[in-house]
Amino acid sequence: MTANISSDFELPAWLPDAVRLYLDHTGDGVSLRALARREGRHASTILRQVRRYENRRDDPLMDEALAHLGRVHAARSWTPDEEDTLPMTAAVRPETLLNDDVTIDREARRILRRMSEPDTLMAIAPDMEKAVVVRTFPDGRTTRTGVLDRAVAQAFALKDWISCQKTGRVSSYVITPTGRAALKRLLDADQRLKDGMAEAAAPFADQHRIWDERVIRDDEGTGSRRLRYNAAESPVGALARRRDKGGEPFLSADLVAASDRLREDFEIAQMGPRVAQNWDRFLTAGDRGGFSGIGPAEGPRAARERVAAALRDLGPGLGDMALRCCCYLEGLEVAERRMGWSARSGKIVLRIALMRLKRHYDEVGGARALIG
Numbered sequence: 001m002t003a004n005i006s007s008d009f010e011l012p013a014w015l016p017d018a019v020r021l022y023l024d025h026t027g028d029g030v031s032l033r034a035l036a037r038r039e040g041r042h043a044s045t046i047l048r049q050v051r052r053y054e055n056r057r058d059d060p061l062m063d064e065a066l067a068h069l070g071r072v073h074a075a076r077s078w079t080p081d082e083e084d085t086l087p088m089t090a091a092v093r094p095e096t097l098l099n100d101d102v103t104i105d106r107e108a109r110r111i112l113r114r115m116s117e118p119d120t121l122m123a124i125a126p127d128m129e130k131a132v133v134v135r136t137f138p139d140g141r142t143t144r145t146g147v148l149d150r151a152v153a154q155a156f157a158l159k160d161w162i163s164c165q166k167t168g169r170v171s172s173y174v175i176t177p178t179g180r181a182a183l184k185r186l187l188d189a190d191q192r193l194k195d196g197m198a199e200a201a202a203p204f205a206d207q208h209r210i211w212d213e214r215v216i217r218d219d220e221g222t223g224s225r226r227l228r229y230n231a232a233e234s235p236v237g238a239l240a241r242r243r244d245k246g247g248e249p250f251l252s253a254d255l256v257a258a259s260d261r262l263r264e265d266f267e268i269a270q271m272g273p274r275v276a277q278n279w280d281r282f283l284t285a286g287d288r289g290g291f292s293g294i295g296p297a298e299g300p301r302a303a304r305e306r307v308a309a310a311l312r313d314l315g316p317g318l319g320d321m322a323l324r325c326c327c328y329l330e331g332l333e334v335a336e337r338r339m340g341w342s343a344r345s346g347k348i349v350l351r352i353a354l355m356r357l358k359r360h361y362d363e364v365g366g367a368r369a370l371i372g
Contacts, residue, residue, distance in 0.1 A: 014155070021049055022054070061124070062158070111148050114146045120134070157173075159182070161175065239351075251354065269304040309364070318352060
């Protein structure tokens with residue numbers, strides 16, 4: 001018996017990242033450590049996300065959705081040289097997961113609003129092609145308030161908008177806090193559109209997912225490595241929001257300003273002809289004395305000289321943390337691992353480095369240098 005799978009072998013665009021990690025681990029056999037390196041996260045975080053979906057396989061809708069996604073995920077690596085059929089371990093239902101997130105959002109506005117009412121649940125059976133939303137009133141009466149396709153219900157389960165309350169001949173589901181938050185976000189967007197304020201909301205809750213890459217050249221200039229960093233916020237900005245035991249900010253405003261000044265000069269320095277300027281020579285293992293800021297553009301050249309002077313003044317260790325966290329935007333955990341330090345020691349070293357950096361800028365001139 002073979003599986004009936006679409007020829008494009010594409011996973012839905014709305015699929016949560018944790019589900020993709022689960023499929024990569026269970027379908028392709030990618031190790032948790034390899035996934036952690038790829039995503040720039042700790043291996044324990046990847047393990048929790050994978051186990052979370054594995055433990056939910058007793059949910060009928062979740063099991064059906066993950067089984068279908070597993071077949072689609074396997075089909076993506078299928079080549080014509082292999083047999084023309086793909087094995088399957090479970091019967092394939094005629095429907096497939098929705099690829100249209102617009103349809104999912106439209107159904108969410110209708111169904112989740114009903115499921116958020118008191119004493120309301122969604123019921124579905126293995127032989128039912130549709131799920132029904134039922135509300136029970138105080139006098140014992142029940143009424144059907146909504147009907148949705150099974151594929152939509154599977155998408156709700158994968159997005160953690162609903163959770164299975166009881167399994168059996170008829171399984172029941174209730175709305176989750178994540179589902180209520182999704183409904184509120186959709187209704188708020190509709191209200192903004194109705195009021196003529198259709199601008200997109202600021203994605204503060206998703207800023208930790210905004211990643212980018214920076215190419216770092218080696219000392220000889222013959223090779224390079226890619227560094228992943230959070231493009232929405234620097235590690236210093238995240239650390240500045242923390243509070244110490246006395247309730248004071250862990251990093252004062254003047255220390256954050258010193259970090260911003262170093263990063264600004266660092267970014268300006270990349271605008272000149274030497275875009276691939278190697279700064280790794282300022283790390284502990286590099287040759288600190290061999291730097292030469294040569295370039296025809298006066299603005300970038302002056303910025304390179306300012307960064308070089310600041311890193312030389314900080315010295316080994318402190319200069320490493322300033323360059324990695326303020327300029328390369330490496331996270332504290334990554335910097336600690338590269339430096340071989342114990343966990344949670346990087347924030348202390350970074351604060352000391354910023355204090356020394358502030359003193360350096362005070363000594364060379366408190367006024368902020370003009371850009372360019």
